[in-house]
Amino acid sequence: MYVLYLGKYTERFDDIIKLIDPKKEKFITELCYGDVHIAEWCKANSVNWTGIDINQKFVYFAIKKGFNAICLDLKKESAFPAVDTVIIAGSLYHFHGMLDEFLLKIMNSCSRLLISEPIHNLSNSGGLIGIIASHSANAGNGAEEFRYDKTELIKTLEELCGNRWILHIINDQKRDIILEVTWK
Secondary structure, three states: OOOOOOOOHHHHHHHHHOOOOOOOOOEEEEEOOOOOHHHHHHHHOOOEEEEEEOOHHHHHHHHHOOOEEEEOOOOOOOOOOOOOEEEEEOOHHHHHHHHHHHHHHHHOOOOEEEEEEEOOOOOOOOHHHHHHHHHHOOOOOOOOOOOOOHHHHHHHHHHHHOOOEEEEEEEOOOOEEEEEEEEO
């Protein structure tokens, strides 16, 4: 992932961290977290972090570092623990076929969802680079070729939010777009 982000991989997490208020948000769940960058910030700022990922290596690493991490297949879970904020970075595309159900489960567990999703992707570039990029994003189901572009992601989320939730575009100036979903 560091190669795919041309050495700027942690910037996506730093952009999310800037949106967290540790005085108001004391319980955070990070879905498909992959690494512990946000967890380390949470620990330093007295925020309770729980990471949920399907990858046992990521979970083992987080637990070894002293973080609360759980190995679960999010597609099979019926509910998530109640928290202030849920974060999902670079992984929403894994749930594109079941996004309405997935968002409903998330929003039933929190008042705020922060999404950071790549919209300028090497996975869609074709050729050898595209193949390498799509294989690097294997979450356990093989290479996943589907990715959102900016227009499709915003349109999909606006439709799903409908009258239930408010969608805010926080930042779309970089490789990833950052969005916030809150209750109306």
